[in-house]
Amino acid sequence: MIIETERLILRPFLETDAEDVYEYLKEPSVNCFACMKLNSLDEAKKEMKKRLGETDYYFAITLKENGKVIGEIDAYPESGEPHTDENAIRDTFSPCWMLNEKYQGNGYAFEAAHAFFDYLFRKKGARRIYAYTEDYNFSSQHLCEKLGMRREGVFLEFVSFVKNPDGTPKYENTIQYAILQKEWK
Secondary structure (H helix, E strand, O other), X not given: OOEEOOOEEEEOOOHHHHHHHHHHHOOOOOHHHHHHOOOOHHHHHHHHHHHOOOOOOEEEEEEOOOOOEEEEEXXXXXXXXXXXXXXXXXXXXXXXXXXXXXXXXXXXXXXXXXXXXXXXXXXXXXXXXXXXXXXXXXXXXXXXXXXXXXEEEEEEEEEEEEEOOOOOEEEEEEEEEEEEHHHOO
């Protein structure tokens, strides 16, 4: 599956994307991506091989002008209720987006997320899309609001992705945003 916008192409990852992905995953800018950190170009190449089969819900964000991978976006269908059985309708999605810091501030994240949300609502049967963002990640909060998402709540000391200098978990406050299919313009 390929999603095209004015300046971007969202497409499945290729093995040749390793160098571009390593550029932004060698030092993830937000703690929630700490587990995705890549320590070498060889690790990036192995990661690209893992991503090759992901064609419907996991996309490389590439510049249309030159094909450079500047980020990624993904979301998988879920039931929206953690205690449902395997036959539950999976019409809820929680996207994750990440953009290379060198390309932030140019509207690329909005362009990619808007196209991806439209794809999820129109082609994948999404009823509800929700997103979590750290309370210090103002650009992600702004993106959620620009996409028309409602701020639904704040979870204090909700999750830990990294450790404090003394080795204890560093818990972060998390904000949840959401939008329903019927609210999507």
